[in-house]
Amino acid sequence: MRKFNLSVHELVDFVLHSGDLDTRIFNLETMTRGTQIHAFYQAKQNDKYLAEYALEYTFEYENHLITLQGRVDGVIVNGSEVTIEEIKSANTDIDNFFENNEAWHLGQAKCYALMYALRFNLDVIDIQLTYISQIDERKMMKRYTFTREELQSDVFSYFGEYLAFFYQVEKYEKRRTKRLKALNFPYKEVRSSQKVMMEQVEHALEHEHKIFLNAPTGSGKTMAVLYPSLKVLAEKTNTKIFYLTAKGSGKAQAENALRVVREKALVKSTTVSAKEKMCLNDKVACNPDECPYAVNYYGKIRNALLDAFKSRDEYNTEIVTEYAKKHELCPFEFQLDLTLLSDVIIADYNYLFDPFVYLRRFFDSKRGNYIALVDEAHNLPRRVSDNYSLVLDFTPFYSFRKVLKGAEHKKIRRIINRIVKDLDEYKEGIISEYETITEFPHELRSSLDRFLVVGSEYMQEQGNNLAEGFSDFFFDVNKFIKILDLADEDFILYTEIDEARKFFPKFFIKCLSGAKFINEFLKVIDHAIFFSATLAPAPYFKTMLSIDDDIHQIPNPFSREQLLIMVDGSTSLYYKDREQTLSVVAEKIRAAISVKTGNYIVYTPSFMYLENLEQELRNSEDYDLIVQRPSMSDIEKEKYLETFKLSPTKTTLGLAVLGGSFSEGVDLVSDRLSGVIILGVGYPPPSFEKELEKDYFENKLNDGISYAYVYPALNKILQTMGRVIRSEKDYGFILLMDKRYNYSPYRQQLESYDGLVVQVKSAERISYLLARFFLN
Numbered sequence: 001m002r003k004f005n006l007s008v009h010e011l012v013d014f015v016l017h018s019g020d021l022d023t024r025i026f027n028l029e030t031m032t033r034g035t036q037i038h039a040f041y042q043a044k045q046n047d048k049y050l051a052e053y054a055l056e057y058t059f060e061y062e063n064h065l066i067t068l069q070g071r072v073d074g075v076i077v078n079g080s081e082v083t084i085e086e087i088k089s090a091n092t093d094i095d096n097f098f099e100n101n102e103a104w105h106l107g108q109a110k111c112y113a114l115m116y117a118l119r120f121n122l123d124v125i126d127i128q129l130t131y132i133s134q135i136d137e138r139k140m141m142k143r144y145t146f147t148r149e150e151l152q153s154d155v156f157s158y159f160g161e162y163l164a165f166f167y168q169v170e171k172y173e174k175r176r177t178k179r180l181k182a183l184n185f186p187y188k189e190v191r192s193s194q195k196v197m198m199e200q201v202e203h204a205l206e207h208e209h210k211i212f213l214n215a216p217t218g219s220g221k222t223m224a225v226l227y228p229s230l231k232v233l234a235e236k237t238n239t240k241i242f243y244l245t246a247k248g249s250g251k252a253q254a255e256n257a258l259r260v261v262r263e264k265a266l267v268k269s270t271t272v273s274a275k276e277k278m279c280l281n282d283k284v285a286c287n288p289d290e291c292p293y294a295v296n297y298y299g300k301i302r303n304a305l306l307d308a309f310k311s312r313d314e315y316n317t318e319i320v321t322e323y324a325k326k327h328e329l330c331p332f333e334f335q336l337d338l339t340l341l342s343d344v345i346i347a348d349y350n351y352l353f354d355p356f357v358y359l360r361r362f363f364d365s366k367r368g369n370y371i372a373l374v375d376e377a378h379n380l381p382r383r384v385s386d387n388y389s390l391v392l393d394f395t396p397f398y399s400f401r402k403v404l405k406g407a408e409h410k411k412i413r414r415i416i417n418r419i420v421k422d423l424d425e426y427k428e429g430i431i432s433e434y435e436t437i438t439e440f441p442h443e444l445r446s447s448l449d450r451f452l453v454v455g456s457e458y459m460q461e462q463g464n465n466l467a468e469g470f471s472d473f474f475f476d477v478n479k480f481i482k483i484l485d486l487a488d489e490d491f492i493l494y495t496e497i498d499e500a501r502k503f504f505p506k507f508f509i510k511c512l513s514g515a516k517f518i519n520e521f522l523k524v525i526d527h528a529i530f531f532s533a534t535l536a537p538a539p540y541f542k543t544m545l546s547i548d549d550d551i552h553q554i555p556n557p558f559s560r561e562q563l564l565i566m567v568d569g570s571t572s573l574y575y576k577d578r579e580q581t582l583s584v585v586a587e588k589i590r591a592a593i594s595v596k597t598g599n600y601i602v603y604t605p606s607f608m609y610l611e612n613l614e615q616e617l618r619n620s621e622d623y624d625l626i627v628q629r630p631s632m633s634d635i636e637k638e639k640y641l642e643t644f645k646l647s648p649t650k651t652t653l654g655l656a657v658l659g660g661s662f663s664e665g666v667d668l669v670s671d672r673l674s675g676v677i678i679l680g681v682g683y684p685p686p687s688f689e690k691e692l693e694k695d696y697f698e699n700k701l702n703d704g705i706s707y708a709y710v711y712p713a714l715n716k717i718l719q720t721m722g723r724v725i726r727s728e729k730d731y732g733f734i735l736l737m738d739k740r741y742n743y744s745p746y747r748q749q750l751e752s753y754d755g756l757v758v759q760v761k762s763a764e765r766i767s768y769l770l771a772r773f774f775l776n
């Protein structure tokens with residue numbers, strides 16, 4: 001007999017969940033309040049009430065042994081009469097809520113009732129569905145009586161539906177497993193760096209919880225981490241691979257690698273994209289009143305999943321959208337549901353590492369063997385800190401106060417006025433533009449808590465007639481309060497106010513190190529492989545990612561014929577010297593780009609410097625000059641990069657800002673880029689926040705300047721250097737200019753490019769070395 005373990009939720013949600021998508025009713029806030037209301041209700045019951053009663057029963061069903069388990073909200077034992085109670089709460093009209101969800105809720109209760117009746121040998125048992133309003137705490141109860149046979153017949157019909165789908169999935173998994181087991185490395189050759197990397201990954205997938213690999217660009221990282229992970233997928237049931245990236249370009253690489261795998265084997269993958277990108281409406285408003293794709297989402301999802309599952313293996317944005325339109329479903333939610341049927345989930349970091357966005361369906365309670373492949377992992381510390389850093393800006397209040405007039409808005413107006421009063425009072429005590437605060441003001445905090453309750457009611461009452469920007473502000477407050485409750489010594493709170501004290505102060509909460517959150521998220525992951533071309537400088541990442549062991553260095557695959565690194569430590573790019581050295585810098589740039597017709601990018605320390613350099617370099621017949629501008633649109637950025645063509649017949653010189661959009665994630669392969677020139681060392685400009693960061697690391701590690709300024713800058717330089725060689729056949733040069741390259745940690749870091757680094761001083765020497773290099 002086949003054995004199965006199922007939770008009541010898994011079974012009933014799959015078979016009976018129907019109704020609309022509605023983020024006004026189902027959101028984090030209502031879930032949290034629901035939990036509180038349940039606990040409060042349960043605590044008030046008498047001693048005949050058994051709360052959170054755990055049940056488990058193994059059923060024999062058509063050659064299957066199905067162990068069903070779950071926790072019922074309450075069991076009321078009154079002599080020989082037993083009632084199974086399911087409690088539901090909602091911030092909407094509970095009569096409607098009941099009507100829309102009765103079958104689903106009753107289905108859950110029926111499973112519990114049957115398990116209880118079988119365990120205690122009851123012929124008849126009662127069910128009570130209790131609904132509690134989150135608005136006014138009104139209660140409404142619905143009662144039912146069932147015989148054991150009636151319950152069994154219903155629950156067995158759920159088993160039938162569930163198993164029919166399960167066997168479709170299993171059939172696919174058997175074929176997939178067979179073909180993945182037979183899969184050899186999908187490319188013709190394994191590069192030496194890939195071989196080393198795969199050995200490390202294989203070892204980690206057997207023995208380690210997490211591993212950190214620093215592997216140069218062009219070393220074939222994507223397949224080197226995917227291939228061994230797919231082999232685990234073939235060996236261990238219930239394995240899911242999460243390929244997590246910081247940028248869209250990383251997702252595309254993973255998708256491409258999986259297409260190569262699919263030429264020889266089977267694998268299903270979903271690429272998860274942001275709601276704003278997937279949404280089929282002009283405005284994201286996920287409720288049945290405003291979006292046709294939200295209407296009866298849960299009633300339509302099973303057929304849509306089955307359709308996509310039978311006919312496709314790759315669920316990228318286009319394919320998900322095609323099927324979502326076909327079945328009139330929200331594509332964003334649909335892709336999330338497809339992840340459950342996929343072997344590989346390609347997604348942004350946030351789907352594991354963001355407290356508000358992470359994939360609850362996998363990570364709230366562990367359901368399998370999880371492998372996380374974290375691409376470009378040098379981005380992760382900053383991203384996680386940013387996820388826990390928020391600003392609370394009360395500017396929308398100005399418009400709310402005007403709009404929310406009239407008796408029907410009395411409650412919400414009152415709380416907004418209270419917050420305004422709190423803010424005005426608080427403003428009195430503020431002395432300077434930026435101020436750190438040790439504690440968030442108590443009165444304001446309790447007003448905000450009240451605002452969340454009243455605001456939730458207001459949103460329900462108003463439906464789609466909400467004041468402009470209200471729901472965004474509501475969810476901002478909600479998030480801010482949640483992060484505020486987590487804040488400890490790794491956080492800092494501060495305020496900002498305009499000079500004239502005319503406007504409300506803004507409150508900032510900044511996370512300075514997210515290392516403990518990263519570890520927390522990793523608890524549900526069995527094996528995490530972090531890889532990047534720039535997990536350096538090592539001390540920085542060891543602290544920011546809590547790495548106990550070494551970062552594994554994959555050998556550099558580049559030869560002297562492929563990469564030349566010139567370091568000009570004679571030209572000062574200190575701020576005070578920039579005007580004076582500008583013409584020398586321009587001369588050296590001209591020398592570097594005049595040796596060979598090609599494409600080159602010069603990275604400058606700031607936009608101001610870029611403009612000055614543009615003046616020096618323009619009006620030349622020898623090359624076309626293209627320049628990065630502040631706030632370029634995505635289309636303008638694409639156009640900028642398209643200028644760098646393959647096999648150029650005239651030199652193109654691009655100017656871009658170091659650390660800007662063109663410093664990372666730019667993939668100009670082959671001779672689309674033959675060299676980069678980096679001016680300065682990329683120190684971030686001092687700011688109030690940077691200084692806070694410096695003080696924090698000074699207190700914690702006695703090394704504030706390194707952690708706040710020097711290490712992030714050095715990582716930025718290494719990233720920018722990585723633009724030149726994108727594949728094993730690329731070749732090109734890097735010219736670094738600044739006196740600071742003569743000193744540690746820059747000097748020390750450059751030692752890792754053993755044999756590729758040459759010191760230069762003059763334009764002539766640069767020309768000479770490049771002439772020799774390109775001749776080879």
Ligand code: SF4
Pocket residue numbers: 021275278279280281283284285286287291292293294329330331332333
């Ligand atoms: S299509 Fe857009 S508005 Fe509609 S449910 Fe999906 S994300 Fe929300």
